Amino acid sequence: MEWLFLFHTSIIYFCHMNYESNAFHQTRVQLVKVLNATFKLNVEEEELQLQLTRKEFEGDVTLVIFPLAKKVGKNPEAFGAEIGSALQNQFNELETFNVVKGFLNLKLKDSFWMNEFLSIHNQANFGIQQQNSKERIIVEYSSPNTNKPLHLGHLRNIFLGYSVSELLKANGHQVTKVQIINDRGIHICKSMMAWKLFGNGESPESSGLKGDKLVGKYYVVYDKQFKLEVEQLVADGLSKEDAELQSAIAQGAREMLIKWEQKDEETLALWNKMNGWVYDGFQVTYDTMGVDFDKLYYESDTYLLGKEWVMKGLDRGVFFRKDDGSIWIDLTDEGLDQKVLLRRDGTAMYITQDIGTAMLRFEDFPDTSFQIYTVGNEQDYHFKVLFKVLKKLGVAQAERCFHLSYGMVELPEGKMKSREGTVVDADDLMNEMNQVARQVSEEQGKLEGLSSEEREALHKMIGMSALKYFLLRVDPKKNMLFDPKESIDFNGNTGPFIQYGYVRTQAILRKVDFEIDQNPIHDLSPEERDLIQKIVEFPQVLQDAQKGFNPSLVAVYAYDLVREFNTFYQNMSILREPDAAKKGFRLKLTEKVGEVVKNAMGILGIQMPNRM
RNA sequence: GAUCUCGUAGCUCAGCUGGAUAGAGCAUCUGCCUUCUAAGCAGACGGUCAGGGGUUCGAAUCCCUUCGGGAUCACCA
Numbered sequence: 001m002e003w004l005f006l007f008h009t010s011i012i013y014f015c016h017m018n019y020e021s022n023a024f025h026q027t028r029v030q031l032v033k034v035l036n037a038t039f040k041l042n043v044e045e046e047e048l049q050l051q052l053t054r055k056e057f058e059g060d061v062t063l064v065i066f067p068l069a070k071k072v073g074k075n076p077e078a079f080g081a082e083i084g085s086a087l088q089n090q091f092n093e094l095e096t097f098n099v100v101k102g103f104l105n106l107k108l109k110d111s112f113w114m115n116e117f118l119s120i121h122n123q124a125n126f127g128i129q130q131q132n133s134k135e136r137i138i139v140e141y142s143s144p145n146t147n148k149p150l151h152l153g154h155l156r157n158i159f160l161g162y163s164v165s166e167l168l169k170a171n172g173h174q175v176t177k178v179q180i181i182n183d184r185g186i187h188i189c190k191s192m193m194a195w196k197l198f199g200n201g202e203s204p205e206s207s208g209l210k211g212d213k214l215v216g217k218y219y220v221v222y223d224k225q226f227k228l229e230v231e232q233l234v235a236d237g238l239s240k241e242d243a244e245l246q247s248a249i250a251q252g253a254r255e256m257l258i259k260w261e262q263k264d265e266e267t268l269a270l271w272n273k274m275n276g277w278v279y280d281g282f283q284v285t286y287d288t289m290g291v292d293f294d295k296l297y298y299e300s301d302t303y304l305l306g307k308e309w310v311m312k313g314l315d316r317g318v319f320f321r322k323d324d325g326s327i328w329i330d331l332t333d334e335g336l337d338q339k340v341l342l343r344r345d346g347t348a349m350y351i352t353q354d355i356g357t358a359m360l361r362f363e364d365f366p367d368t369s370f371q372i373y374t375v376g377n378e379q380d381y382h383f384k385v386l387f388k389v390l391k392k393l394g395v396a397q398a399e400r401c402f403h404l405s406y407g408m409v410e411l412p413e414g415k416m417k418s419r420e421g422t423v424v425d426a427d428d429l430m431n432e433m434n435q436v437a438r439q440v441s442e443e444q445g446k447l448e449g450l451s452s453e454e455r456e457a458l459h460k461m462i463g464m465s466a467l468k469y470f471l472l473r474v475d476p477k478k479n480m481l482f483d484p485k486e487s488i489d490f491n492g493n494t495g496p497f498i499q500y501g502y503v504r505t506q507a508i509l510r511k512v513d514f515e516i517d518q519n520p521i522h523d524l525s526p527e528e529r530d531l532i533q534k535i536v537e538f539p540q541v542l543q544d545a546q547k548g549f550n551p552s553l554v555a556v557y558a559y560d561l562v563r564e565f566n567t568f569y570q571n572m573s574i575l576r577e578p579d580a581a582k583k584g585f586r587l588k589l590t591e592k593v594g595e596v597v598k599n600a601m602g603i604l605g606i607q608m609p610n611r612m
Numbered sequence: 613g614a615u616c617u618c619g620u621a622g623c624u625c626a627g628c629u630g631g632a633u634a635g636a637g638c639a640u641c642u643g644c645c646u647u648c649u650a651a652g653c654a655g656a657c658g659g660u661c662a663g664g665g666g667u668u669c670g671a672a673u674c675c676c677u678u679c680g681g682g683a684u685c686a687c688c689a
Contacts, residue, residue, distance in 0.1 A: 049631080054633095064632095066631070066669060067669095076669080100632065102632080185688095185689075187688095187689080324687090337685075340687050342687085343687045344687060349687070349688085349689085350688075376683095377683070377684090379684085380616070380684070381616085381683095381684055382684090382689090440651070444651065446649065462651090477617090480625085481624070486624095489637080490651055491651060493624095493625080493637040493638085496651055499651085500652075504649065507649055508648055547628095556626070556636090569648080570644095573647085611649080612649085612651075
């Protein structure tokens with residue numbers, strides 16, 4: 001019973017039967033009864049403002065009285081007390097209530113929470129839904145150029161895209177993960193030209209360099225040579241502009257692009273060879289990251305289709321041609337500008353390719369109900385234009401495209417700049433994280449009995465969790481800061497902290513070599529209540545996170561849950577508890593916490609170790 | 613110049629469609645390992661929510677404005 005909605009503001013809402021926890025739901029129902037019967041208020045369920053009771057007050061659920069008091073013209077505090085007493089008479093699950101200012105705090109009985117827990121405990125993978133949607137959602141992420149290796153910005157992009165995909169799946173959607181690879185254009189021709197001139201046949205095999213690094217190296221070689229030539233030509237009396245045009249290596253690169261478009265055999269062979277190196281290199285990086293794709297798209301396959309559609313638009317009169325031959329769309333009545341769609345020389349641009357790619361995807365997956373582009377917020381304007389273009393071309397799915405726009409990762413000095421060498425390389429960073437994980441693990445010395453392979457795998461798991469969590473715990477929409485000088489923390493609000501909590505649950509469960517007592521218990525400690533209440537929130541968190549395409553909510557939730565568990569763990573006995581029923585209950589609680597933490601972190605693409 | 617975004621503790625970040633005394637982590641300081649893994653727990657310190665107006669029972673949150681960062685407005689991608 002769920003479907004997708006889109007408003008023309010391009011903000012989308014995934015609408016469900018709006019989920020809320022049983023505690024909220026029951027309280028709401030009872031409150032409406034009382035308010036309508038006893039106080040003749042005629043309120044609807046939705047208009048009651050319920051919230052979790054803040055820690056400093058006694059209670060579980062809080063009703064905000066102000067709006068209701070206003071309605072009947074009563075003093076909020078007095079009215080709250082009246083509602084509380086009336087509720088007490090008929091709501092069986094209510095233990096006590098108290099009123100503070102305009103807030104009615106309701107405390108539910110331990111038996112209620114106990115039953116909540118038992119019903120949850122019986123659900124395998126609580127909160128995670130089986131696929132229940134026939135329609136497909138396409139999630140695009142990564143979209144690299146093939147002339148240089150992946151960097152920190154890509155890491156945020158890729159972890160985010162992967163995580164949103166997992167989040168959608170956890171909410172029951174069918175997801176297809178795609179990557180668009182920008183494999184053609186002047187950028188790769190530059191690397192090719194430099195390699196041809198200075199490479200002496202260097203290959204990943206001959207040099208031991210990772211393929212993407214090798215091609216990236218020649219991109220830098222190109223840039224150096226280009227600058228050198230320009231400098232020389234300027235010294236010879238040319239203007240900078242002319243010098244840039246006449247630079248031999250630049251001319252070579254442009255000629256290569258033309259030859260490529262003419263399908264020149266030798267050029268294509270070189271292009272295939274060098275792109276192949278890059279793909280091999282990328283694959284290594286993706287493997288380390290632990291992400292994958294269901295289908296790959298290459299711009300070399302889609303730019304021609306894009307051109308075709310631009311011509312179709314021209315025929316249909318939704319685009320127009322200027323005197324110089326370039327083709328445009330006029331979006332001034334939409335509050336945007338006129339935009340070029342095809343150059344005067346007829347060659348494709350960025351947006352031309354994107355039109356083609358979109359069209360190809362709709363052909364490949366006619367059952368697509370929604371498409372998500374994970375691309376940085378510097379391209380907000382581009383995607384506004386793209387979606388308008390698709391709409392003008394009469395593509396129904398244009399209404400169902402969404403730009404998942406995320407903020408930049410900035411360094412203390414500001415934006416990463418490849419020319420200034422301030423780019424944080426993805427492989428280097430991941431490697432460094434694993435080193436730190438190894439160092440910390442060795443200091444802790446808790447890994448006796450594990451083989452060196454097992455240890456390596458563990459270090460990687462821990463290092464990656466630190467990195468992924470660091471990037472995913474921040475609201476995707478916001479820019480964030482990464483300081484390479486301070487390595488990412490392993491304590492506090494971090495991935496390893498959460499893994500550690502999980503490891504504790506498993507360490508305890510491993511020791512259970514007896515029949516767990518199934519008898520119910522009748523009173524709960526504050527720690528146990530808090531923990532149950534936290535677990536119960538999980539489905540709500542998944543729903544909210546999906547609504548905003550915001551995995552950081554899941555990250556924060558996992559952290560909060562583990563913190564609650566640590567408090568419980570550190571203040572109560574589990575295996576040493578003498579009362580068999582209590583011990584049994586605490587073990588079940590521990591088990592459920594482990595499951596939920598693992599599933600929550602799984603949505604972030606973070607694995608849980610069994611020991612560390 | 614136009615449009616968009618952000619400004620919360622020394623630092624990095626939470627704060628949901630307006631609700632209680634604005635919360636975490638890091639850093640600094642104090643306790644807690646003969647008891648289930650101390651990558652932990654308990655506590656202290658730390659705030660004019662950039663400034664100013666407005667809307668109302670109530671504003672970090674909504675509106676206006678000033679200041680200060682960032683992004684975009686290419687026949688680049």
